[in-house]
Amino acid sequence: GAVVSQHPSWVICKSGTSVKIECRSLDFQATTMFWYRQFPKQSLMLMATSNEGSKATYEQGVEKDKFLINHASLTLSTLTVTSAHPEDSSFYICSARVFKKTSGGETTDTQYFGPGTRLTVL
Amino acid sequence: QKEVEQDPGPLSVPEGAIVSLNCTYSNSAFQYFMWYRQYSRKGPELLMYTYSSGNKEDGRFTAQVDKSSKYISLFIRDSQPSDSATYLCAMSAGGNNRLAFGKGNQVVVIP
Numbered sequence: 234g235a236v237v238s239q240h241p242s243w244v245i246c247k248s249g250t251s252v253k254i255e256c257r258s259l260d261f262q263a264t265t266m267f268w269y270r271q272f273p274k275q276s277l278m279l280m281a282t283s284n285e286g287s288k289a290t291y292e293q294g295v296e297k298d299k300f301l302i303n304h305a306s307l308t309l310s311t312l313t314v315t316s317a318h319p320e321d322s323s324f325y326i327c328s329a330r331v332f333k334k335t336s337g338g339e340t341t342d343t344q345y346f347g348p349g350t351r352l353t354v355l
Numbered sequence: 356q357k358e359v360e361q362d363p364g365p366l367s368v369p370e371g372a373i374v375s376l377n378c379t380y381s382n383s384a385f386q387y388f389m390w391y392r393q394y395s396r397k398g399p400e401l402l403m404y405t406y407s408s409g410n411k412e413d414g415r416f417t418a419q420v421d422k423s424s425k426y427i428s429l430f431i432r433d434s435q436p437s438d439s440a441t442y443l444c445a446m447s448a449g450g451n452n453r454l455a456f457g458k459g460n461q462v463v464v465i466p
Contacts, residue, residue, distance in 0.1 A: 267453065276458045279453060279454075282453065324396070326399070332449075339406055341404065342447060343401060344389075344445075345401060346399045348397055349398040
């Protein structure tokens, strides 16, 4: 399957600082990547859709000026949490969309996830 | 009504038992169906993928999709303690549509 990496895997920072998280598709090109956050024992919450070469599309209630997303290439998307506060502490996970058609006519449209980044803001 | 309904459990089974998980959905446009396995503090791992209706088997795992009933299932045979995880169903209509997730079902396989 497709491999997606994230860096860093965990980060602790002081309140008011900015943190950048990288998401890379290692063995394929991803025109679309997604950013999620997940609180303990809860499901994934989509934050934004990141398209290579264009502005990200943010979900309702997600502050675009606080969560800056850049999709600079077909293999890299970054999420920057600006002026982080303790309430931003969470598990952030990216995913990359894989869409392809086989010679047999079957289509695949799915997402492969990174291992996640645990952010703790003190 | 939520787009995807999944009973969060938890579900505890003895080792070797069959685990049965399911999700229902309301959007008839969904045609891509996935099951993800997520271990604690890790990202979700794609376990099974099915396009449209039908069954798919991969080792101890079987995924079923019944579009007429808007119901999908995942079966795990001969369950092992290493299968203890949260299982998320996900689906999409394709195109630029994002994935709709179930809440996740926590499974515990007791040795």
